[in-house]
Amino acid sequence: MTAPSDESVQPAVAGVRVDVGVATDRGRRDSNEDASLASGGVYVVADGMGGHEAGEVASSLAVEALRPLVGTTPDVATVAGTLRDAHARVRDLPSSSPRRPGTTITGVVLTEHEGVPCWVVLNVGDSRTYRMIGGVLEQVTADHSEIAELVASGLVPADAAARHPRRHVVTRVLGGGASDVRPDVWLFPVSPGDRMVVCSDGLTDELTDRRIEVELRTAGSAQEAADRLVAAALAAGGRDNVTVVVVDATVPRR
Known part of the structure; x- marks a missing residue:
């Protein structure tokens, strides 16, 4: 269940230390189509x-395609450009069926802006990035999916989204048939005690945000948190691949 991460490659941001945990499981699927990178300030999951x-x-x-960002302090434009390059690479993959290969991707990159440690949040698709601070969990990415659009427009109640037949239809991916991609990329400061959670939808299909928050509060280290979340998703049904990256950041108080 526990997946390898390279914590020996620390972020390039001065004074910031991270504790990283990575866990994955194929669930009830025949294979695991998730992938992750957790090294040198780059913490992402792709489905x-x-x-x-x-x-x-x-x-x-x-x-x-995001590995060149490891150990650097990229700005928002650099991260967005790297995602567009990733899109082109995936789109160029050969396909033996009408359904072209594609992937979601989400996560954070640790950087520095005007001397302040910051997270660059990135997202394409319906995998998710969360932030927990002060014991409170919040989703920081917006799902690129048909059901998210239906909920936002008021056509489907939020409490019915998890059961809707269109809940797995994504509207943006890397690759697929689109010639270009519009990634969500933005910046916000790192706060002392930030716990970032990056996951595929194999986690959020099985666990509510409230349950995720409870598991995170119970866990000590980042690795324990990642392991607990994957185990809870499997116990709840584990119908899909599930991958979780947890990043705890320690920064100097200003």
Whole structure:
């Protein structure tokens, strides 16, 4: 269940230390189409689609396209440009079926802006990034999915979204058939005690945000938190691949 991370490669932001945990499981699927990168300030999860072989290749290619950001302090434009490059690489993958390979991707990159440690949040698709601070969990990314649009427009009640037949239809991916991609990328300061949670929808399909918050409050280290969340998702049904990256940040108080 526990997946490898490279904590020996610390972020390039002065004074910031991180504790990182990574866990993954294929769940009740035949293979695991998720991929993750957790090293040197880059913490992302990708959830591939297009058939198990194509999905695995798409998600792995996407996270590898972000590896040049490891150990750097990129700005928002650099991260967005790297995501567009990842989109082009995935889109160029050969396809033996009408459904072209694609992948979601979400996460954070630790950087510095005007001397202040910051997170660059990135997202394409319906995998999610959360932030917990002071014991309170909040979703910081917006799902790119049909059901999210229906809820936002008031056509579907929020409490019915988890059961809606269109809940897994994504509206933005890396790769797929679109010639370009519009990634969500933005910046906000790191706060002391930030716990960032990056996950595929195998977690959020099985656990409510409230349950995720409870598990995070119970866990000590980042690795314990990642392991607990994956175990809870499997116990709740584990119908899909589930991958979780947890990042605890320690920063000097200003």
